[in-house]
Amino acid sequence: MVLPLFITLIRLLLSPVPAQSHTPIRILFLGDSLTDGYGIAREAAFPILIEKKLKALGHPEIEVIPAGISGSTAAGAEKRLKWQINKKPQILVLELGANDGLRGLPLSEIKSHLSQTITLAQKEHIEVLLVGMKIPPNYGKKYTDHFEALYTQLAQKFKIKLIPFLLEGIANHPELNQEDQIHPNEKGHQKIADQVTPYLEKMILKYEKHLNR
């Protein structure tokens, strides 16, 4: 009686790790025109490029949910996250606030909307990768400095990962931007994908480790 049970147990232990490694890890990209890939095909925008990169790096279970809306502000972020929660994402890449800044909205409001969104994500056990943005210097030193700082403050407050500036090495490089010199072109998106992928890979490895444990 004991022997068959023991054999079954040994078999189970020796068999490859089942379902868990094949359980998709869903990454939700909640953002604005940058995430949306304004002016370029969706497949050329950085969320889809990241999915391809991560799969190539040995993470076939990755599924990306691109949820960028051109022109969107942080005000609708919480509502948008609620709509996406039923897709059960494990990681949230939060890329919002730039349009708020470009419209000169009060920084306290931007901070408050992003805080609510992060709080909701954490409540739903979703890991958050906050994407920092900068505002062009023509908005004045005080406003641009404070705007940049709000992302660091949020990352510290909620103890979440932060990419300090999504367009590092892309903004102000005409060859990587569309004619409006605001939105990256396909090459620009490729570079964003290169820069963001390591952050996400670390988070995925951590998540996988957590699952295996």
Next chain:
Amino acid sequence: MKIKLAFREIAQNRKFSVAYILNLSLGLFGFLLLNSLNESVQKNFQTHSRSILTADLAIACRRPLDLQEEEKIAPILKKAIASTQTIELYSMVVTPRGSRLAELIAIEDQYPLYGEIQLKKGGTLHLNQQPLVWISTELAAQMNLRIGDTLQLGALPLRVEDQIGQDSRASWNGFSLAPKLYLGVSQLHQTGLLRPGSTVWYRKFFKFSSEEDVEKATKFLKQKLTDPGIQIISHRTAGEQMGRIFAYLSDYLGLVALVGLFLASLGSSYLFQSFLSHRLKEIATLISLGLPPLKAAQIYLAQVTILGLASVLVAFFATAIALPIIGKILSFQLELPLLSLLSTFLVGVGASLLISLPFLFRIRSLSPTILFQDTETQIMGERLESILSCFPALFCFYLLAVWQAHSWKIGSLFFFGLCFSSLFLAALVPVGLRILRRLPLSKTLSLKLASRYLVQNPRSTLALFLSVGIGAVLTILIPQMHQNIKSEILAPSGAQTPSLFLFDIQEDQVNPLSEFLKSEGASLLQISPLVRARLEAMNGNPFQKKSKEDALSTREDEQENRMRNRGFNLSSRDPLSESEVITSGKPFSGKYLKSTSKIPEISVERTYAKTLGMHLGDVLQFDVQGTPILGKIVNFRKVRWTSFQPNFFIQFQSGVLDDAPKTYLATIGKLNIPDRARIQNKMIQQFSNISVVDVSSLIQRMLELFEQLSGALQLMALLSVITGNMVLFSISRHQAQTRQREVQLLKVLGAKIRLIEQTHWIEFGGIGLLASLFGAAVSIAFSWLISAFLFDSSWSFSWLLPVKIIFGMTLITSITTSWAMRKTLNEKPLSLLNQGE
């Protein structure tokens, strides 16, 4: 000698001469007036479009042009008589009370090259010499700024020198993220805001002399400056929406002028035919006495030329008097352009010559034997010859149609449409006469006589039917078109024009915002959901496009990629608003039920559908935030953008987008200036994420202009109806005169005057009624054709207008002929013999 004889003829036939001059000059008056109005409409548009751009031509780029680019454009720009530049950017305006986003426009002293910036206190125009700014009233209200206050832009403190009253550019450009602030270019450089990474527009503005071809210069610059990031804009493209309306109006006015002229030519032609039929026996007598036929024709040619010249002079005189009055009524600055005067002169004299050509041809080959023939057959001559002699007139009219319409397409459609209408009406006559022949003869003598006369004189019946019919076609065409154009440019009735446009309203803000506005005495109107999506596929085929690999993309490639890869604003509205009309397909079947497996229905704006190559029944696949949504096109809509309501290219049936993450667009209706400022200020405090755009001054100016244009259209339609009725009078009178012989014969045979009168009432009234009825039908079809194929506008139809005109035309035909007949009836039968002598 010939001219002397021609003058004698004119003097001896005063009634004919006056009628001829009146008829033709009325047509020429309309022609001149419309050309002048057309010219002034064009000028008005050009002035406005230049004010919108503040230049003839502008180059805009996110960076200053480099030296190579400057060299490339130098040949064209050397031709400019003035130039200036602006540097434009958004920045935070800081005061001790807070900070607010503003649109900074740094200008040079020469700015603007066209239009004006009206300042409330007059300003000093020293923006480049001192740290001064001019601020918009919105910015003043939002930041509680007064003249003399100091504000901070970057590192530089500046003093508010004045407030902007009216800005021609601001009024038309309308939609901006933030209120405006003007400062000097030299001052902007001191603010420290222009640094690497700053998002700035560098704009260069150019003014050319009137001889320079701006469109050609634009084309040249587009070829030379290949960087897709450089925008080259001519003033024509600056006000596209207005341009479309002005183009409508200009084409329409061109057609009205043609109709007026054609009607007048038709009337004059009848008058001349009538006159010559009287004179023909006299001419034949002179020819039999030895006057060469060519010389006789030359005398009448000279007479017609003199009458044409006189008509032109009368038209000039009448226009000179009427123009200031009409200009005042329409609030248009109307001038008599030299080219219009010259063209009217040529058209006036030319029209006289061309319309008389068929009859003068007849004189040239006139034989004294016709003294023993019937008058009518004499003047009409051989059918083939008379048809051929009409060709020069028809050809010239065709060329004129094309010239007036500024388009081969419009001119050809108008001309061949008229030819087809004439042929159609002419084809009806033999059919009608065959039916009349088969009808049992009436016992009423007058009816019997009338029908017998019509049947036995088919050529005369045809001439009357055709003339009245074509008169009706043209007379109804213009008011009918007026109706269509008016409905195209004016806001739909029931549509409330907004003062403020609100966007980025979050779902949970709709109710608090409505409550807030209610407490402020305003209301939220036209609340429309907005869901951003991407069009992934059309009928299963991918829609988005990737950039070409290893290839330099052209301006066109970039534009196509942008168009295909841009996001779509989806909405849902059921039923449609008053500014939307379904042009093809069927309405939505109701609210979408998720339980059904049917593909949701969508409605697409028709010009947008055309641009993207969409057809009814096509299935579109959208991506809404990673969720695929299918939609089947069930109808195409026409949207009247002049309603100034939130409208969308693509709309789903209700129930489909309910759960999708969305924001809302809405408007706030008419508000006075203090209320507007108060509400805007409070909204910034309470709903800071909601963008508020003040559109009141933009809409106000557009509406005023549309009303003004509508008044001009009304006047032109009236003029066309008057000309049409004048022509009808000439035609009827001529037809009545051709019956003198029959009338006298009937009298000799003992017929009572009452019977003859009754017979003619039936004959002319019947023909008038039928001809105007069929003419109206042709005209309605013609107006539909023009609306659908030329103006791409909606076609609205009202029964009342044709009914009124049919009734009026029948009445005029009957009264005129009976009046002309009465004169004949009062003459003694002996006059018949005198006439023969």
